[in-house]
Amino acid sequence: MDEQAKTQGGEGDNMLEPADWHAFRGQMHDLLDRCLDRMERAEDHPWQAPPDGLQEAYAIGQGGDLVARLADEVMPYHSGNTHPQFWGWVQGSGLPSDLMAGLVGAAMNANVGGRHHGANAMEAAVIDWTRRRMGMGDAASGVLVTGTSQATVLCLQAARMRALPDLRAKGATAPMAVYAVDGVHNATRKAVELLGLGHEALRLIPTCDGVLDVQALRAAIDKDRAKGILPLAIVATAGSVDLGQFDDLNALADLAQTQGIWLHVDGAFGAWTRLAGDPWHSLTDGIGRADSIALDFHKWMYVGYDVGLALIADEADHRAAFAIRPPYLQGSKDGLSGGDRWFCDFGIDLSRGNRALKVWCALEMFGEEAFAAAITRNCEQAALLGALVEAQGMALVAPIVSNICVFTARPDLSEQDQSSLNRQIATTL
Known part of the structure; x- marks a missing residue:
């Protein structure tokens, strides 16, 4: 077991505490910096397909440098919703304040x-x-x-x-x-x-x-x-x-x-x-x-x-x-x-x-005003998307009511071909 891993588990009556609180404090500061880097540069981290064998990589009992494993084996394989261009489903992005709440x-x-x-x-x-x-x-x-x-x-x-x-x-x-x-x-x-x-x-x-x-x-x-x-x-x-x-x-x-x-x-x-x-x-x-x-x-x-x-x-x-x-x-x-x-x-x-x-x-x-502005802006963005869709020769499938814009890319195709193409576009996006 490497030296850093030794700090992650105590001995004797304190097996569920760090063996070295000072070293653990340093690891936590390192992990916090890595988390902040990921949040601040969310645009650099789109969804990527989890590699084969990831479940085996997560097998219990391997130990090692836990901070490095979290940064290299866990955080890269997120569900995509933290990226600013994630357009799938109605999923929030999370907020920097969540990190504060999670720690406390x-x-x-x-x-x-x-x-x-x-x-x-x-x-x-x-x-x-x-x-x-x-x-x-x-x-x-x-x-x-x-x-x-x-x-x-x-x-x-x-x-x-x-x-x-x-x-x-x-x-x-x-x-x-x-x-x-x-x-x-x-x-x-x-x-x-x-x-x-x-x-x-x-x-x-x-x-x-x-x-x-x-x-x-x-x-x-x-x-x-x-x-x-x-x-x-x-x-x-x-x-x-x-x-x-x-x-x-x-x-x-x-x-x-x-x-x-x-x-x-x-x-x-x-x-x-x-x-x-x-x-x-x-x-x-x-x-x-x-x-x-x-x-x-x-x-x-x-x-x-x-x-x-x-x-x-x-x-x-x-x-x-x-x-x-x-x-x-x-x-x-x-x-x-x-x-x-x-x-x-x-x-x-x-x-x-x-x-x-x-x-x-x-x-x-x-502040409440920031959320009110963001929600209003999302509705405005959906309306803008609808205008751009129609300007490019695509077609809206339904009126835009709030923050959802439903459209088809090639209205000239059959319904089956439209569905196939739209699925491919959604997967690529």
Whole structure:
């Protein structure tokens, strides 16, 4: 074993500490410089195909110079989204502030399931900031999660609890239906399946002018009621994954209110148009009227993976779906086991990292105005791309609504040949 490797593991009672903290400090400074170099020169590091045998290179037990291995065997084989010309999918680039949050978060190693410590207050502050930006009232509640997929499950479970108060004791006692636009993100289907409804309970409603047809939705609800099926929730889409379309949230809120149905908004990336300038800000008008919203910070808020949010309009609905306190989780008036908000009462995770730290660092380092400007600029860039596409003899496939521009390179070809060519272009880009 080389000398540097010897500093990476202690001996005797201290086997899980560095053998030489001074040497380890030097290694960490070296690693930090390498990470900063990679971030500062992100344009020099596009995606590259991982080499054959990489899994063998990662085989456990090889030891060696860990800093060099991280720099040479790990960091080069990223997924591409950190590069400024990465155009694939709706994936954020991450931020320099993530590096600060990662260092502090690792040093603190907070479990944000509950108890009385600073990470809980930080998560509450991030949730409250988001609640206000989304236009929800003071009674709203939230919990940070891995992403919109998990948030959707939590929100629809809260919807089920409101519809069936005995659900946690007796299980579902009535057939239910969930309504969403045809083409809704796969997260909704997964949530419906995970909650035991079965994906046949997901009613896919056709579009009208690119968004969910409210009249068709009303007819589907009436049809289910006539069959004795309980309409559980309407899932509105704020920024569809394929075209960037936005359902009419006010119209859906009006219908949900008159029908007594839970309104959930899939705002994975599109919810953040609440920070954008005109005309994009108005795309999410009415979002604050929803019973729940699922959104991601690691998409259009650019922070590193992973951090999403389940936001629910009524804390009582939220807590009723998840809170349980066995003896080993009983709080107290004073000390570490005190505190009046335990996030394990609002989701399925008891062991939770401090996801709020990345969001808090980003907002404190750059300011809300910087994110508002970046989101607005992305929409302007999509519009510019559309103009360039048409000027070059290519063709738009759909109107540009927000930050997604869908086009075909050779509209004169057959659909099959267009698809083949477009796939080749996308792969090359």
